Amino acid sequence: GESVGLHLPTLSVQEGDNSIINCAYSNSASDYFIWYKQESGKGPQFIIDIRSNMDKRQGQRVTVLLNKTVKHLSLQIAATQPGDSAVYFCAERSQGAGGTSYGKLTFGQGTILTVHP
Amino acid sequence: NAGVTQTPKFRVLKTGQSMTLLCAQDMNHEYMYWYRQDPGMGLRLIHYSVGEGTTAKGEVPDGYNVSRLKKQNFLLGLESAAPSQTSVYFCASSSRTSGRSVETPYFGPGTRLLVL
Numbered sequence: 632g633e634s635v636g637l638h639l640p641t642l643s644v645q646e647g648d649n650s651i652i653n654c655a656y657s658n659s660a661s662d663y664f665i666w667y668k669q670e671s672g673k674g675p676q677f678i679i680d681i682r683s684n685m686d687k688r689q690g691q692r693v694t695v696l697l698n699k700t701v702k703h704l705s706l707q708i709a710a711t712q713p714g715d716s717a718v719y720f721c722a723e724r725s726q727g728a729g730g731t732s733y734g735k736l737t738f739g740q741g742t743i744l745t746v747h748p
Numbered sequence: 749n750a751g752v753t754q755t756p757k758f759r760v761l762k763t764g765q766s767m768t769l770l771c772a773q774d775m776n777h778e779y780m781y782w783y784r785q786d787p788g789m790g791l792r793l794i795h796y797s798v799g800e801g802t803t804a805k806g807e808v809p810d811g812y813n814v815s816r817l818k819k820q821n822f823l824l825g826l827e828s829a830a831p832s833q834t835s836v837y838f839c840a841s842s843s844r845t846s847g848r849s850v851e852t853p854y855f856g857p858g859t860r861l862l863v864l
Contacts, residue, residue: 667855
């Protein structure tokens with residue numbers, strides 16, 4: 632039968648192109664967002680984060696944009712390289728009681744990015 | 749620093765067998781977590797710990813137990829494995845910064861578990 636993994640959104644780009652990976656989050660009270668990269672057979676690796684009081688944050692070759700109005704998060708990767716091929720997850724954190732959330736995150740299912748040389 | 753390490757990397761169990769997954773972190777993090785990852789389901793929190801000697805249930809705790817006897821270690825136990833527990837298990841840790849927020853969890857490499 633069809634692998635459930637094939638239901639993940641996919642993005643294929645050519646090496647050197649810019650990539651944009653999108654994520655819709657669910658909780659308007661979420662205050663912190665993270666993008667993770669997961670290569671095959673490895674654990675999620677932190678890429679970049681952003682707090683809800685910001686709408687843009689830049690890292691090395693990556694930019695995260697946050698649109699709270701429509702609860703949308705995007706990750707932009709400049710000059711995409713074959714080594715960027717992976718599954719990319721967004722995660723949102725909601726504040727818990729007393730303003731602490733103990734890092735409990737809600738993860739999206741991910742987007743498969745494939746970069747062709 | 750090794751970061752977050754997990755043992756074993758891979759294990760096959762028969763239904764009803766028990767096992768313990770080990771997680772260690774050398775970053776002096778207060779918080780530790782166990783997640784499971786299944787195709788199409790994303791990462792789901794099983795149990796977590798906010799400090800040595802404390803544990804709490806996450807989103808999918810049934811069939812699992814945990815212990816945090818030392819700050820650097822977080823153990824996940826399966827008392828009677830079931831095929832539904834076939835998954836990839838990730839341990840993570842994070843640190844409370846000054847103020848009230850907990851920062852980004854760092855993940856281990858994962859343990860692949862197959863229950864027959």
